[in-house]
Amino acid sequence: MKEHEAGAKTADLARKHGISEATIYNWKAKFGGMDVSEAKRLRALEEENAKLKKLLAEQMLDAAALRELLSKKW
DSSP, X not given: OXXXXXXXXXXXXXXXXXXXXXXXXXXXXXXXXXXXXXXXXXXXXXXXXXXXXXXXXXXXHHHHHHHHHHHHHO
16 A cells, blocks of 8 residues: 555556455555554454454344244243
């Protein structure tokens, strides 16, 4: 991102790093104007959020299974 902000052409950067131009534009939209530490923090928060969402989904499935089990016994 620093190279792109410094004025390097997108096509040259994509070729140099072996990624598509669309990837560069997506990264610019997501990480543009951030420092490296801020980008790392954002990535860590996104990973933590994904783990929490997975835990929530598992808990909801467990609760639904218990409700179904209790409704069958009565």
